[in-house]
Amino acid sequence: MSWAAHDLEPYLIRIKVGAAISLPFCLIGSYSPDILTKWAVYGLDFSGDAKLTDDPVQLHRGWPGLGFTHSLAFGVVVGLLILLLTRNRMWSLSFVVGNWAHVLSDTLDSVGVMPLFPISTWHLHFDVWQYVGQVGRRGDAIAYYTSLGGVWDLLWASWLLWHWRTLTTAHFDREIAPKDPFWPWLHRRAGAAATLTVYRASAFFGLASIIGWLVWSLLVNDVQAALDWSLGGPQWAPRVGPP
Numbered sequence: 001m002s003w004a005a006h007d008l009e010p011y012l013i014r015i016k017v018g019a020a021i022s023l024p025f026c027l028i029g030s031y032s033p034d035i036l037t038k039w040a041v042y043g044l045d046f047s048g049d050a051k052l053t054d055d056p057v058q059l060h061r062g063w064p065g066l067g068f069t070h071s072l073a074f075g076v077v078v079g080l081l082i083l084l085l086t087r088n089r090m091w092s093l094s095f096v097v098g099n100w101a102h103v104l105s106d107t108l109d110s111v112g113v114m115p116l117f118p119i120s121t122w123h124l125h126f127d128v129w130q131y132v133g134q135v136g137r138r139g140d141a142i143a144y145y146t147s148l149g150g151v152w153d154l155l156w157a158s159w160l161l162w163h164w165r166t167l168t169t170a171h172f173d174r175e176i177a178p179k180d181p182f183w184p185w186l187h188r189r190a191g192a193a194a195t196l197t198v199y200r201a202s203a204f205f206g207l208a209s210i211i212g213w214l215v216w217s218l219l220v221n222d223v224q225a226a227l228d229w230s231l232g233g234p235q236w237a238p239r240v241g242p243p
């Protein structure tokens, strides 16, 4: 899985695709596969170590399990529901794009996703880094941020920082708010400051997560703190493939 890249990808998609994309719905799409699954992989007691399931890989990415959340069809089905409920094509399309970005990103680990579900339960996985979700949040973070996964997150963070102007108030007022009815709607209810905060929240959360987890993984944790940027790393982590 990738960690904070999912928080940042929608901003870059919005920058590259422009007004065809609603950032909030793209973000909801990007969050959706893991919101529906990761709580059970890591557990709900916030210690990060409680397991709610015996087979996290099967539950997170498999079938039977919740792996259908990481398929192209899932994004389309929910996107159509959004279209039915809101009659807004941009919102619907943005959800699909955000969801697909997540699904494609998750092909980079050793478990991968079922892109063609329900036609096939075949897993697409490129093995760039190990899937380590089954060992709990802390071990997963250490493995991810010391491997090429950390590089993946850093690439997205650097790319967004390169485009830091998109996060300014002036850019929001000129380019974002007038082109998506979500923002005027929120502004009427919550005011200007809250609306801007919502706009920047995921970028701030993603960047802070990447910096925090990287520093913690490399400098604080005493389990395994060496960088391993080999393909399929880190090599010390248990090997896990598709369920």
Ligand SMILES: [Zn+2]
Binding pocket: 001, 002, 033, 034, 070, 102, 106
């Ligand atoms: Zn995922």
